[in-house]
Amino acid sequence: xxxxxxxxxxxxKGYALIVPELLLIVAALWSLFSDRLPGKSRGAAxxxxxxxxxxxxxxxxxxxxxxxxxxxxxLTSDARFGGVVLCLLALVWLVWTAAAGRGRxxxxxxxxCLSLAGALLxxxxxxxxxxxxxxxxxxxxxxxxxxxRHSRAKGLEGALKYFxxxxxxxxxxxxxxxxxxxxxQTTSFxxxxxxxxxxxxxxxxxxxxxxxxAKMSVAPFHFWAPDAYEGAEPWVVAFAATVPKIAGGFVxxxxxxxxxxxxxxxxxxxxxxxxxxxxxxxxxxxxxKDIRRMMAYGxxxxxxxxxxxxxxxxxxxxxxxxxxxMFFLATYGLPTMGILxxxxxxxxxxxxxxxxxxxxxxxAAALVVFALSLIGIPPLMGFFGKLFIALAGIRGSLIPGVxxxxxxSAISAFYYLRLVKAAFFDQxxxxxxxxxxxxxxxxxxxxxxxxxxxxxxxxxxxxxxxxVAWGAELAILLCAILTFVAGPAxxxxxxWMRTPPY
Amino acid sequence: MLSLIIxxxxxxxxxxxLLPKKFEAxxxxxxxxxxxxxxxxxxxxxxxxKLGSGAMQFVTxxxxxxxxxxxxxxxxxxxxxxxxxxxxxxxxxxxxxxxKTEVKPRLYFSMILLLSVGLSGVFLxxxxxxxxxxWEIVLIPMYFLISQWGGPRRQYAALKFFLxxxxxxxxxxxxIAALFIYTGSFDMIALRQMTxxxxxxxxxxxxxxxxxxxxxxxxxxxxxxxFHTWLPDAHVEAPTAGSALLAGIMxxxxxxxxxxxxxxxxxxxxxxxxxxxxILAVISIVYGxxxxxxxxxxxxxxxYSSVSHMGFAMLGxxxxxxAGFNGAMVVAIxxxxxxxxxxxxxxxxYExxxxxxxxKLSGVxxxxxxxxxxxxxxxxAAMGVPLLSGFVGEFLSLVGAWGSSAVPHILVILAALxxxxxxAYMLWLMQRFIFGTPSPAVEGQPEISVREVSxxxxxxxxxxxxxxxxxxxxxxxxxxxxxxxxLVGA
Numbered sequence: 001x002x003x004x005x006x007x008x009x010x011x012x013k014g015y016a017l018i019v020p021e022l023l024l025i026v027a028a029l030w031s032l033f034s035d036r037l038p039g040k041s042r043g044a045a046x047x048x049x050x051x052x053x054x055x056x057x058x059x060x061x062x063x064x065x066x067x068x069x070x071x072x073x074x075l076t077s078d079a080r081f082g083g084v085v086l087c088l089l090a091l092v093w094l095v096w097t098a099a100a101g102r103g104r105x106x107x108x109x110x111x112x113c114l115s116l117a118g119a120l121l122x123x124x125x126x127x128x129x130x131x132x133x134x135x136x137x138x139x140x141x142x143x144x145x146x147x148x149r150h151s152r153a154k155g156l157e158g159a160l161k162y163f164x165x166x167x168x169x170x171x172x173x174x175x176x177x178x179x180x181x182x183x184x185q186t187t188s189f190x191x192x193x194x195x196x197x198x199x200x201x202x203x204x205x206x207x208x209x210x211x212x213x214a215k216m217s218v219a220p221f222h223f224w225a226p227d228a229y230e231g232a233e234p235w236v237v238a239f240a241a242t243v244p245k246i247a248g249g250f251v252x253x254x255x256x257x258x259x260x261x262x263x264x265x266x267x268x269x270x271x272x273x274x275x276x277x278x279x280x281x282x283x284x285x286x287x288x289k290d291i292r293r294m295m296a297y298g299x300x301x302x303x304x305x306x307x308x309x310x311x312x313x314x315x316x317x318x319x320x321x322x323x324x325x326m327f328f329l330a331t332y333g334l335p336t337m338g339i340l341x342x343x344x345x346x347x348x349x350x351x352x353x354x355x356x357x358x359x360x361x362x363x364a365a366a367l368v369v370f371a372l373s374l375i376g377i378p379p380l381m382g383f384f385g386k387l388f389i390a391l392a393g394i395r396g397s398l399i400p401g402v403x404x405x406x407x408x409s410a411i412s413a414f415y416y417l418r419l420v421k422a423a424f425f426d427q428x429x430x431x432x433x434x435x436x437x438x439x440x441x442x443x444x445x446x447x448x449x450x451x452x453x454x455x456x457x458x459x460x461x462x463x464x465x466x467x468v469a470w471g472a473e474l475a476i477l478l479c480a481i482l483t484f485v486a487g488p489a490x491x492x493x494x495x496w497m498r499t500p501p502y
Numbered sequence: 503m504l505s506l507i508i509x510x511x512x513x514x515x516x517x518x519x520l521l522p523k524k525f526e527a528x529x530x531x532x533x534x535x536x537x538x539x540x541x542x543x544x545x546x547x548x549x550x551x552k553l554g555s556g557a558m559q560f561v562t563x564x565x566x567x568x569x570x571x572x573x574x575x576x577x578x579x580x581x582x583x584x585x586x587x588x589x590x591x592x593x594x595x596x597x598x599x600x601x602k603t604e605v606k607p608r609l610y611f612s613m614i615l616l617l618s619v620g621l622s623g624v625f626l627x628x629x630x631x632x633x634x635x636x637w638e639i640v641l642i643p644m645y646f647l648i649s650q651w652g653g654p655r656r657q658y659a660a661l662k663f664f665l666x667x668x669x670x671x672x673x674x675x676x677x678i679a680a681l682f683i684y685t686g687s688f689d690m691i692a693l694r695q696m697t698x699x700x701x702x703x704x705x706x707x708x709x710x711x712x713x714x715x716x717x718x719x720x721x722x723x724x725x726x727x728x729f730h731t732w733l734p735d736a737h738v739e740a741p742t743a744g745s746a747l748l749a750g751i752m753x754x755x756x757x758x759x760x761x762x763x764x765x766x767x768x769x770x771x772x773x774x775x776x777x778x779x780x781i782l783a784v785i786s787i788v789y790g791x792x793x794x795x796x797x798x799x800x801x802x803x804x805x806y807s808s809v810s811h812m813g814f815a816m817l818g819x820x821x822x823x824x825a826g827f828n829g830a831m832v833v834a835i836x837x838x839x840x841x842x843x844x845x846x847x848x849x850x851x852y853e854x855x856x857x858x859x860x861x862k863l864s865g866v867x868x869x870x871x872x873x874x875x876x877x878x879x880x881x882x883a884a885m886g887v888p889l890l891s892g893f894v895g896e897f898l899s900l901v902g903a904w905g906s907s908a909v910p911h912i913l914v915i916l917a918a919l920x921x922x923x924x925x926a927y928m929l930w931l932m933q934r935f936i937f938g939t940p941s942p943a944v945e946g947q948p949e950i951s952v953r954e955v956s957x958x959x960x961x962x963x964x965x966x967x968x969x970x971x972x973x974x975x976x977x978x979x980x981x982x983x984x985x986x987x988x989l990v991g992a
Contacts, residue, residue, distance in 0.1 A: 018801065060765040375668075378635035387631065390572070402679070406672035413668050417645075418663060425649055425657060492566035499569060 012076070017068045017124065019074050020055035020083065027051040031110035044106040045098035048113050049091055055086030059120070059141065059316045067126065071188060074126040077498040078326055082250040085330040087272035088482070089337055092475050096341050099471025102235055107194075108148065109131025109140035112239055119247035128187040130370045132170075133249060138247055139215060153298050157229025159348040159392040165224045168439055176207025183275075197265060205259060205266055212255070216248035216337045217234035218307065222300045226284075234348050237292050238340035241299055249306055249329040253322050256310050264313050271311035273337050278408040285415045289345045291350055294415060298374065302332045302350040303411060305405055312396030321396055323499040324388040331385035331486070332378045335370035338479035339376060339419065342367055345468045348416055352491055357430035362473055364423045366393040366480035371416040371482045376409050381487035504560050504576040505549075508622045510540050511593075511615035515797060516611050517669060521785075526608050530601060533611035537594040537618060544587045551583060553977055557987035558628065566632075566951060573690055575629040578980035581761055581831065582625040585740040588838045589621040589751045591960065596743035598957045599846050602652065602853070602873055603741075608653060612641035612978075617747060624755055630678045630688040630763070634671070640752060641667060644744065645737075645754050652739040659739035667722055668734035671937065674759075676949070677712045681767065694766045694989065706770065714769035716764045717779075723756030726779075726788040726816055730809045737805035742849025745801060749808050750842035754834045757812070760825065761986065769990045771821070776908040780944070784913045786813030787920035794927045800851075800858045801810035804844045810924060811837045811896075816915055818899030821909055822990045826902025827983035832975055833895030836968060839961045840892055850954050855943040860931065865940030873950040874936045881980025883933050883965050885925040891968035894975075896921060 027048040030037060032067065034044035046065065047223035059080055067074045075083075089366050090112060097105055097112075118137030125131035143166065147159025183204065184195050195201050214221035229237045281301030288294035306328050309321035342363050346352045357364035384408060395403040514536030517971040518529045531899045552559060558577035578586065596614055603610050604913050620643070623636030641664055649660035682688055684705055697709065722729040737745045765772050789808030797803040811833065818829035850873065851866065852858050867874035883890040887896075900918060903909045 053855060270579055321800070368642075376672075377638045377642065378631075379639075383635075387675065387679065394680050395683045399676075399680075402675075402676055406676055407669075409666060410672055413665055414661070415662060421649065421657060421661070424646075428781070444931040488566075491565075491572070493567060494567070494569050501569065 012069050013084060014066050016058065017073055018500075020059050022121055023055045023058075024074070024120070025053045027112040027114040028117070029108045031113065033190035034106040039281075041104070041106040041233060042098050042101045043103075045094050045109040049094035049098055050095055052087055052091045052116065053248060055120075056084055056091060056206070059087060070171060071190065072130050073121070073124045075124055078250070078253070078323065079123045081326065081330070081493075081497045082247070083120050085333060086119050086123070086243055086247060089238075089246070091334045092334070092337060092479050093239050093243075093341070094295070095478070096344075096472050096475035097235065097239075099469040099475065102233065102344075104148070108145060108236070111145055112243075114138070115141040115145075116243060117240075121355055122247050123250045125187050125251070125254070126181060128189070128192065131175055132173055132256075132366050135212075135215065135248070135251065136170060138244050140245055145229050145236045145240060145256045148236055149233060152230040152231070155233075156231070158228035161224050162228040169211040170384065172207050172214075176209075176211065179204030182210070189254075192258050195259065202265060206269060208255065209252075209266070209269060212252050213249055213273060215281070216245050216252065216299055216453030218273050218302055218303045219280045219300055220273070222277070222280070222296075224286075225300065226293040226296040229296045230290055230348070232292070233344065235344035236345065241340065242337045245299060245303075246329050246333050247434045250326060253310065253326055257319075257322050258358075263330055267311040267313050269400075270307050271401070272306055274304045274307035275308060275404065277301060278404055281410045282408045282415075286411065287403045288415070289350055290311070290348055291339065291353075291419070292348050294350070294418075295340060298412065298415070299332075299336065301329075301408060302374075303386060305386070308398060308401045308405060309396070311390050311401070314390065314396050314397065317392060317396040321392045323494075323497060324383045324385075324392045327390055327493070327499075328385035329492075331373070331381040334479050334483050334486075335373045335382065336477055338366055338370040338483070339374075340354065341476055341479070342370075342380070342473070344496050345472065349424070350422050353419060353422040355422035356427035360473065363447040363468070365478055366476050367423050368420055369480040369483050370378065371420050373487075375416050377411045377470050379487045380483055381490070382483075384487050384490040393498045402455050494502070503543075503547075503563055504626050504956075505556070506620055507543050507590075508576075508626060510543070511536055511622075513959050514615045515612045518608050518615075518750075521608060521944060523608075526706070527600055529608045529921060530597065533597045533615055534594070537590065537597050538755070540622075540697075541590040541594050544583075544590050545576070547583065548587070551978075552581075553967070554878070556981040558578070560630070563628075566629075570682070570688075570861035571686060572631045573629045573766040574632060575797060576626045576632075577628045577691075578594070578626060578770055579982060580980070581758070582837050584760060584831070584975060584978055585751070585754055585838075586622060588754070588835055589600045589625065589682075589838075590618065592747055592750045592838065592842055593618040593621070595842065595957045595961065596747050598953060600741070600743045601953060602855040605617075605630065605651065612746075613646050614743065615649075616642040617622060620843040621751055621845065625758060628690045630690060630693075632683065632688075633690070633763070634675055634678060637671060637674075637755065638711075639669075640755070641671075643746065644740075644752065647744040648736060648740045650969060652744070654739075654947075655735070656739045659735040660811045662732050663736040666729070670719040670722030672716045677715030677719070677981050680708065680715070682755045682953060684861060690765045690767070692761060697767055704818060709803055709828040710767045710774055713764055713768045716759070716768075717775065719758040720759035720764060721840065723759070724812050724816065725756070725809065726755055726812065727789050728782075730786070730790075733809060734802050734805045737808070738799060738801045742852070743844040746842040747851075749805070749840040749845055753808065753812055754838055757815050757819070757830060757834045760816075761982075762829065765819070765822075766986060766989050772990060773908070776822060777910075778819055778905070780817060780909045780913055782917050783816035783820055784812045784920075786810065786816065788813075788923070789937075791920050791927060792851065795923075795930070798860055800848050800860055800863075800931070801937065803860075803927065804841060804848065804936065806840055807924065807927070808837070810920060811841070811892075812918065813920070814896045816893075817903050817909070817913075821899070821906035821933040822987070823902045823906050824980070824983040824987040825898050825905060827986045828976060828979050829895050829898030829900070829902050831979040831983070832891070832968070832972075835975060836891030836895050837963065839909075839965050840880060841960055843876075843961045844884060846954075846957055847880060850950055851947075854947045857943055859888045860934050862867070862943050863935055863962075864938040864944065865936075867936045867943045868940045869944045869947050870949050872955070876955070876962070877936060879962060880958075881928045885928045886921055889966070889969045891965045891975075894972050902948075953978050 031044040094355045121134035149155045217225035285297035309325040312321040373380035376386040561577040564574040620640035627633040794806040815830040815833040818826035887893040
């Protein structure tokens with residue numbers, strides 16, 4: 001049954017499937033013990049980045065269809081695609097962190113590696129329990145990251161909100177899963193396909209859906225996201241707003257793929273959530289002054305686009321819808337991360353970006369690429385994501401939904417362009433530095449581990465032109481180049497993803 | 503070959519990007535050389551082009567996203583060749599017009615060149631996705647040109663421009679996607695047969711709204727009343743070269759969309775919309791002209807006159823006859839030349855006096871006689887005086903509309919009145935702006951320079967040439983117009 005015709009499986013056999021996760025655990029352990037290891041704090045992030053790169057490559061070259069532990073984990077072609085996307089995002093984040101350093105870097109990179117391991121397991125899960133546990137592993141480190149600046153009340157408030165809501169939604173999910181188990185007598189995805197559309201099954205699935213929706217900050221369960229993000233540091237948000245969310249999206253697609261055939265009625269809650277996401281997300285994003293809040297609402301809108309395709313029931317289009325939804329989710333991650341990483345060295349407010357084109361021309365150019373990709377301007381990858389949604393949506397008879405999507409895209413142009421406007425055309429206010437910079441300086445001084453950080457931070461304290469490590473710019477540039485190239489290469493990606501023929 | 507025309511400016515952009523800040527003044531030279539070379543390629547293309555055929559020439563077709571039948575597909579015919587020539591010519595002229603740009607010249611000239619990439623791509627693409635790609639690329643440099651180098655309300659105007667046209671084009675995208683759903687193809691030429699083969703059953707109603715979606719995207723760009731409100735703001739706030747390019751070539755993208763995509767692919771649906779388009783076109787003509795009377799800013803006056811002139815082109819299209827299509831294509835080219843000339847000339851005075859208020863400018867003829875001569879020439883061309891190109895297009899449009907069974911004669915009469923209004927506001931502008939006693943702002947200003955004359959002369963030469971020898975342009979457009987008429991079945 002197992003296929004061994006990849007390069008990597010020749011060496012690892014079926015265990016190739018979990019080698020990436022094992023590498024991530026190693027990376028997390030290295031980071032935790034980095035005080036005793038060469039390279040110290042930021043060296044640990046660099047090591048983690050390298051291991052994540054290896055994990056991504058191994059995932060990429062695995063043959064699809066490997067299963068492990070009695071199909072508890074399966075590497076389907078979409079799981080492989082998801083794994084590579086998530087590893088790539090984490091890689092960019094770790095490279096940036098290793099270069100920029102923000103105090104207690106090693107701990108952050110350990111948490112990120114654990115979260116990524118959870119995300120990878122969740123996309124590969126072939127069993128409900130494995131899926132739910134991996135989602136927990138994916139989101140728990142993020143609680144800590146959100147509250148990373150424990151000296152700030154706002155950060156703690158956000159972290160607490162996120163923690164409480166996340167625990168509540170986990171309970172929802174497990175409660176729903178218990179009913180599913182009761183009905184199907186099994187938790188494996190193969191067994192769940194026998195589940196019929198009886199009322200109890202529908203209620204159980206609703207519980208599961210609500211849980212995942214809240215984790216992905218899908219409307220109407222999205223209210224925690226803006227507050228939590230605003231309280232957190234932008235560089236932390238860059239991770240929290242991408243990897244766990246996209247992993248959640250892939251999981252949702254997987255679940256729908258398992259269950260949708262039987263429970264057609266589930267399309268309605270999904271479609272309602274999709275419409276709410278688009279409307280609430282985009283309208284709320286219009287008035288935000290904080291980049292993190294804006295990106296949080298922007299993320300809600302984006303989830304709405306993806307959910308639209310999960311509401312398709314036409315059996316000929318349904319599989320296309322799943323693949324295109326996953327493709328779209330993948331296009332959303334890099335630009336979001338890029339924008340937040342740029343704001344990490346500038347400050348959380350949109351007005352903090354003023355004058356960016358003078359200070360950091362490369363980052364400013366990258367910002368344009370990110371914003372335009374999120375708006376959906378060709379030839380960037382965000383455009384192809386939206387084109388595919390329109391194609392699948394119209395074919396799945398969701399024309400009103402597609403029209404709503406394009407109108408909302410036009411609205412989103414308004415708020416994403418505000419970032420470009422601030423970066424290129426606004427004059428920076430004199431002698432006003434973002435609140436994050438002096439704090440970083442203080443904390444970095446408090447920990448004596450990192451001299452470069454202290455230097456950079458104190459330099460920032462003295463003069464308005466903040467120095468940004470070249471490695472950090474490189475990470476952002478990498479993000480921009482990928483955003484640029486992945487669009488025209490959509491055909492190759494689809495072949496690789498094994499998208500069914502349209 | 504065609505790919506070279508599109509991507510040659512990218513080489514210029516790359517060179518400019520590599521230019522160190524110390525030598526940033528050289529960026530204008532790079533831009534000029536690149537754009538002139540690009541125009542040279544077009545001239546060469548003219549010599550190779552086979553006349554008298556409505557078919558595509560120089561076709562390039564490479565697989566791009568095979569899963570969705572998306573191709574990198576280029577080609578050229580008598581419809582796109584003149585527009586392509588106009589666009590590359592205007593890019594070169596715009597580079598000359600921006601010679602004195604001091605602020606961030608590298609970014610400025612890269613944006614002009616990027617605009618060239620987008621414009622050439624729009625006119626050369628034969629694949630709908632590729633077309634949409636270039637269509638949207640055009641937005642970005644224009645957004646930057648307006649918001650960085652524009653007038654006092656530039657931020658507002660740039661955002662409005664971007665949002666309006668983006669709003670229109672996303673509907674176009676839905677239309678394109680829907681066409682693909684029904685036919686499985688993005689090929690503009692092959693789609694003509696495919697949609698004809700689908701008949702008028704279930705596809706009939708779908709075609710009706712697909713046409714509407716496509717037309718909305720194009721109508722915002724043209725712009726036809728009531729989608730025109732972005733235009734005065736964008737034109738007034740844009741820098742001189744930006745206004746010239748906006749009016750000169752970007753508005754024609756919408757006309758091109760109608761002639762290349764909406765009408766030939768969905769001729770049945772076009773019949774349903776014909777009358778509405780004609781009515782909107784006439785409203786645009788009369789409304790644009792009437793509002794132009796009330797303007798105190800010369801640029802704004804010319805901007806509204808653009809709405810009026812584009813109305814003539816739309817009327818020709820709505821007619822659905824060969825004469826009408828010819829008229830629309832000629833208006834597209836001649837308005838491109840004339841409005842670019844007018845905007846450049848206004849820019850010349852603005853550079854000297856820093857005002858465009860008609861009340862503060864008078865008696866230019868006394869201070870700058872040669873300039874006044876050129877301005878009068880351009881104004882007469884805009885009015886539609888015979889022997890100049892403006893006349894040819896509007897005449898053909900009206901003849902086409904009169905001969906069409908779909909357009910009531912009363913509309914054509916109203917449109918003809920629009921020509922009178924057009925003559926009136928341009929004459930009134932000349933009387934106030936060119937003649938009379940020189941105002942303080944104008945007095946003692948230096949005469950128009952050689953550089954400034956050099957950017958007007960090529961445009962003026964084409965205006966005269968087309969006006970005197972109609973066939974110069976019609977030999978390219980006529981085969982296309984006949985093909986379109988046959989498709990529409992008028």
